[in-house]
Amino acid sequence: TEELVEDKYKDVPTSGDSIRRKVLPSASLVPDDPTVLLTIAGMLQFKPIFLGKVPRQVPCATTSQRCIRTNDVENVGRTSRHHTFFEMLGNFSFGDYFKKEAIKWAWELTTLEYVRVWSASRQSMVSVYEDDDEAFEMWHDEVGVPVERIKRMGEEDNFWTSGVTGPCGPCSELYYDFHPERGHSDVDLGDDTRFVEFYNLVFMQYNRTDDGSLEPLKQKNIDTGLGLERMACILQKVPNNYETDLIFPIIEKASELANVSYVLADDSMKTKVKIIGDHLHAIVYLLSDSVVPSNIGRGYVVRQLIRRAVRTGRLVGIKGDIEEAFLPTIIQTLILEELKREELHFVQTLERGEKLLDQMLADALSSAQENSTAPCLSGKDAFLLYDTYGFPVEITREVADERGVSIDMNSFDIEMENQRRQSQAAHNAVKLEVEDGGDLAENIHDTEFLGYDALSTRAVVEA
Ligand code: ATP
Ligand code: MG
Numbered sequence: 001t002e003e004l005v006e007d008k009y010k011d012v013p014t015s016g017d018s019i020r021r022k023v024l025p026s027a028s029l030v031p032d033d034p035t036v037l038l039t040i041a042g043m044l045q046f047k048p049i050f051l052g053k054v055p056r057q058v059p060c061a062t063t064s065q066r067c068i069r070t071n072d073v074e075n076v077g078r079t080s081r082h083h084t085f086f087e088m089l090g091n092f093s094f095g096d097y098f099k100k101e102a103i104k105w106a107w108e109l110t111t112l113e114y115v116r117v118w119s120a121s122r123q124s125m126v127s128v129y130e131d132d133d134e135a136f137e138m139w140h141d142e143v144g145v146p147v148e149r150i151k152r153m154g155e156e157d158n159f160w161t162s163g164v165t166g167p168c169g170p171c172s173e174l175y176y177d178f179h180p181e182r183g184h185s186d187v188d189l190g191d192d193t194r195f196v197e198f199y200n201l202v203f204m205q206y207n208r209t210d211d212g213s214l215e216p217l218k219q220k221n222i223d224t225g226l227g228l229e230r231m232a233c234i235l236q237k238v239p240n241n242y243e244t245d246l247i248f249p250i251i252e253k254a255s256e257l258a259n260v261s262y263v264l265a266d267d268s269m270k271t272k273v274k275i276i277g278d279h280l281h282a283i284v285y286l287l288s289d290s291v292v293p294s295n296i297g298r299g300y301v302v303r304q305l306i307r308r309a310v311r312t313g314r315l316v317g318i319k320g321d322i323e324e325a326f327l328p329t330i331i332q333t334l335i336l337e338e339l340k341r342e343e344l345h346f347v348q349t350l351e352r353g354e355k356l357l358d359q360m361l362a363d364a365l366s367s368a369q370e371n372s373t374a375p376c377l378s379g380k381d382a383f384l385l386y387d388t389y390g391f392p393v394e395i396t397r398e399v400a401d402e403r404g405v406s407i408d409m410n411s412f413d414i415e416m417e418n419q420r421r422q423s424q425a426a427h428n429a430v431k432l433e434v435e436d437g438g439d440l441a442e443n444i445h446d447t448e449f450l451g452y453d454a455l456s457t458r459a460v461v462e463a
């Protein structure tokens, strides 16, 4: 997929101040936003940009955002698709591409012929906001989805908003159909034994103000969210998110400690071990974002999750120190796997960089020969290797030296300085926004957090 995307943008400059798109890191689970307690979606870190309060750094961005949704705690282990902790894969446009491209590319991505496993999503259903004729036409006329597989839905499902106020807009969602053979007349997209919503495309074009009215944003934006666990569930062909390799090892460990076989366990037991797996997952990520147990706000969320995990553990007969019992599995699943992925990714980047450097040096040598000048690598090239491929300039210089090529260090330094200035400007802009928003920690005490009820241990007793 990465290569495909590269190809799509092959004519678009990828360095200097016209960088078009950037893969950005996940923001913390602790948001820079006093209106929510925890990060609930990929768009949150970009809210100030959507609202036009902070200039965009790039026209388009991509993230894999860790999220917590306490409002889904009652669903954990009961539906096939809800976690308290999950990762949301998102593409964002800040006044760049809009509805047509977002729809076309989402379809392209999830129906890639040569990624065989996805291709079944050609059978997917899509939903559009009830009066969004433009989206309907795009799905039908351009993408070719038959009328019976496009559903118009109301505000509750297809008008996305991150809170009572803030950026929002109509959305269009993709639902994976596990049983397309059942036909498409009279279907209920809420039936999750058949359908799972896996991808949401939000056409972020309004701001909901304090008085509840909608004001158009200066720019039309795109905010998409593809649930990693739901994607894994579809690609790994397992019946629910919990049986994907993202979380199943913890659930298997819980079953082993409870002396049951997960496969043979009844639904009530399965729900309990899923709750343990889900909560441990959430707890580890919350702690690693420095959310420690306490009696207020976020600290209370993590405290309740720990208590619920411990209590559920006791209900299934896991005795003693629950965290310690799970530590080796958690380290293996959440930490070592992550390290391995990072290493693999870096090695691939490094190898691509080596190839590129080789090509650049060959070009420098042949053009020097043509013009009878001394071979020299441009500062721009050396900077591209540094910025995009992680090549320290010393290494580039060493390799270039071996081939008798020098580096234009003056222009390399100028590129470095430009980048430093750009990120400084962006940093200042973000800082201003936080100051405007008031003191975050103070505001949190005033936030009414409805997850307390949902997180009470009552739910476990009833389970
Ligand atoms: P659902 O209707 O299934 O509760 P949603 O409409 O609340 O999902 P969105 O706010 O549209 O979800 O979030 C975008 C995507 O994030 C979803 O399409 C899904 O893939 C994923 N997602 C949302 N909530 C969860 C959750 N609790 N656990 C795992 N993935 C989730
Ligand atoms: Mg939901």
Ligand code: MG
Residues within 6 Å of the ligand: 157, 197
């Ligand atoms: Mg939904």
Ligand code: MG
Residues within 6 Å of the ligand: 173, 197, 200
């Ligand atoms: Mg949705």
